[in-house]
Amino acid sequence: MGQLEFMKIFVRVVEAGTITLAAEQLSMTKSAVSKRLSELESNLGTKLLNRTTRSSSLTEAGNNYYNRAKDLILEIEELNQDITSSNKTLEGKLKVALPLSFGINHLLPFFNAFLKAHPRIQLETNFCEYQVDMVEQGYDLAFRIGNLSDSTLQARKLVNIEHCICASPDYINEVGPLNDIKQLSKLKYLKYDNRPSEQITFNHKSGVRTVLLNSYTSSNSGEFLTSLAKAGHGFVILPTFILWKEIKNKSLVPLFSEYKIPTMHGYAIYPANRYLPSKVRALIDFLTQCFGTPHYWDVY
Structure with missing residues (x-):
């Protein structure tokens, strides 16, 4: 050796x-x-x-x-x-961590195309909502949504993540006219667990507005909360990549669209102090090309 x-x-x-x-x-x-x-x-x-x-x-x-x-x-x-x-076929194991909702609903078609283009890649995926330790657990790549605070990681931005306030038509009829965003504090908030606080800050043309919400129930599953909202149990504030189908079929209705939660981003991340193999670089480049703008889940 x-x-x-x-x-x-x-x-x-x-x-x-x-x-x-x-x-x-x-x-x-x-x-x-x-x-x-x-x-x-x-x-x-x-x-x-x-x-x-x-x-x-x-x-x-x-x-x-x-x-x-x-x-x-x-x-x-x-x-x-x-x-x-330039002459090498991509091959070998590629260990990737993906967020559950976004990974299954939006990344799977892209991975299908990538594997068809590179059939000798052995893909190992972990779908989870928690942040993995990439170095300790030996991951080549992870897709992460939100702020990046780990200085040991490199990142490439792939997508913009927008949020929407939504409720069912029946729930809106039940609570009556909604004219001021401060009214949200008196309604049943179906809270997504990835939000650390029930105090939400919105951007508006008139300035920044902060609302303290009343959490009625919470979950780490956006799909579960979406189902509760459709059944009239309250309102949700979720990424549009989760809500877009319900908004399109009108089972959920956007509320206060003029109030915007600051845009988040989805990143491909990898260890900063590790050589980036060609198969990992190829996957990052491939995913970067897959996402158009505006994203299809933001067109409704």
């Missing part, structure tokens, strides 16, 4: 956080990874990691070596890709 391979193993251990996780991601045994690290330290004549049975931490020399090694690995692999990518 050459010096570059030793460096790759060391970098993977640092980024995974433990030898056990690094071994899983590298498809090696834990003992083999430990042996390679010991050989690397022996070759360098210095200790790079303080290791215990449960965790490891960088020494000062290890931190310096890690920062230089990851840049060198990236430079070498980018050089290799530049030389070989």
Whole structure:
């Protein structure tokens, strides 16, 4: 095993956080990874990691070596890709995390087309509403909606996410005329759990308006809340990519359309300190081309 391979193993251990996780991601045994690290330290004549049975931490020399090694690995692999990518068929495992509602309702057709174009890709997907730890769990790519606060991740914006206030015609008839957005505070709010607060800020041509809402029920499923709203249990504030069919068939009616929740975005994200394989880059480029503007779910 050459010096570059030793460096790759060391970098993977640092980024995974433990030898056990690094071994899983590298498809090696834990003992083999430990042996390679010991050989690397022996070759360098210095200790790079303080290791215990449960965790490891960088020494000062290890931190310096890690920062230089990851840049060198990236430079070498980018050089290799530049030389070989034009003639190389995309293949191998591609592990991706996708949000449940958006992934199933809007991304599946695009992944179908991508896999038809690249049949040797082995796609592994995890549909979930929580944020995965990309490095620790070995994900190549994730689609994330909302604000990005993790500085260890790189991102490319793919879509704009708009929201809409909606209720059923029966519920609107039940509560009577709605003329002021402050009236929402007296109605039954079907709250989406990804919103941390019941206090919602809206943008309006007259200025910013903030309304404290009365949460009647809550769920982490936008589809479940949509069904409750259609049945007349209250109003929802949800992304249009969830509500668009109900708005089109008029089972839900937009309210206070002149009041806008600030636009959110959907991103393709990937670890910042990891070489981006050609198959991941190809998928990001493909998804970027798939989303037109305006998005079809915003045309109703």
